[in-house]
Amino acid sequence: MHDFKPKIHKYEATIGNFFVNAFLIESENGVIAVDSTLAIPSTNDLREIIQNKIKKDLIGVLLTHGHPDHYTGVAELIKGYGDIPVIATQGALNQCLARDEEEGGYLGSDQAFGALYPKERVFPNQLVKSGDTVTLDNLSFTIENLGACESDDDSLWSMKIDNSLHVFSGDIVYNHMHTFFRDGHVSNWLKQLDYCISKFDTNTIFHAGHGEEMGIEMLYWKRGYIQAFLRKLKDLLGDKPTLSPEEQQLLFNTLKSYLPNEKLLFLTGWQFDDMVTAVKNDGVL
Numbered sequence: 174m175h176d177f178k179p180k181i182h183k184y185e186a187t188i189g190n191f192f193v194n195a196f197l198i199e200s201e202n203g204v205i206a207v208d209s210t211l212a213i214p215s216t217n218d219l220r221e222i223i224q225n226k227i228k229k230d231l232i233g234v235l236l237t238h239g240h241p242d243h244y245t246g247v248a249e250l251i252k253g254y255g256d257i258p259v260i261a262t263q264g265a266l267n268q269c270l271a272r273d274e275e276e277g278g279y280l281g282s283d284q285a286f287g288a289l290y291p292k293e294r295v296f297p298n299q300l301v302k303s304g305d306t307v308t309l310d311n312l313s314f315t316i317e318n319l320g321a322c323e324s325d326d327d328s329l330w331s332m333k334i335d336n337s338l339h340v341f342s343g344d345i346v347y348n349h350m351h352t353f354f355r356d357g358h359v360s361n362w363l364k365q366l367d368y369c370i371s372k373f374d375t376n377t378i379f380h381a382g383h384g385e386e387m388g389i390e391m392l393y394w395k396r397g398y399i400q401a402f403l404r405k406l407k408d409l410l411g412d413k414p415t416l417s418p419e420e421q422q423l424l425f426n427t428l429k430s431y432l433p434n435e436k437l438l439f440l441t442g443w444q445f446d447d448m449v450t451a452v453k454n455d456g457v458l
């Protein structure tokens with residue numbers, strides 16, 4: 174009876190040199206979004222795919238974490254679809270609210286996205302805990318919370334299609350791209366990468382918040398990238414509170430030599446001193 178095979182539609186939003194993914198999962202009678210993008214033009218693209226390509230209604234949104242590039246577009250995305258569930262953990266909701274308060278004004282200003290930034294934001298309206306399964310139109314999604322890693326609260330949403338496990342991994346792994354370190358939870362992040370390497374097998378398909386879909390091998394790559402970053406930062410930092418512009422350039426050069434592209438590398442310089450403080454406070458150096 175339920176032999177419809179779900180389809181995963183990946184959408185990559187590009188804003189200058191910023192790349193972020195959202196996923197639309199087509200069920201028999203509807204569409205479930207995993208994360209959203211940040212600004213209105215990309216959210217309009219997502220709506221266009223839902224309305225004119227898939228031609229089914231959006232019935233729910235699952236969030237992997239509470240960073241603005243993944244949730245602010247939800248307000249525009251769900252417009253006209255009624256009171257649909259926007260599902261996340263309490264920790265992700267907390268971060269959405271905190272980041273909205275801290276950065277909403279800046280992101281909506283002319284220095285950032287201006288009128289392209291959604292004026293209203295919508296926050297998760299249904300909370301789940303690690304291990305919970307949500308069923309929408311006969312598709313089951315299970316959430317596993319990994320705690321604070323790239324953000325203050327990161328989760329994986331998993332679903333099966335035939336014999337493959339599809340994991341929507343949010344920002345746990347960026348596929349071959351620089352990674353945002355400002356939230357500073359690097360020791361747990363490395364621990365959770367090890368856990369994921371031991372838990373998932375080589376048939377698992379990861380759908381990343383940034384970059385192409387990938388296998389478990391990318392978890393090893395990410396772990397190496399984080400370790401290379403930490404090592405260079407530690408060596409340059411010594412006992413100092415932060416790095417000079419020249420030292421920042423040396424760190425940047427190390428990262429550049431590890432990466433196959435410069436996508437998201439500009440994030441290295443964003444709130445640099447805060448990033449260093451957060452990583453130091455994590456105790457990982």
Ligand SMILES: [Zn+2]
Nearest residue numbers: 240242344382
């Ligand atoms: Zn992200």
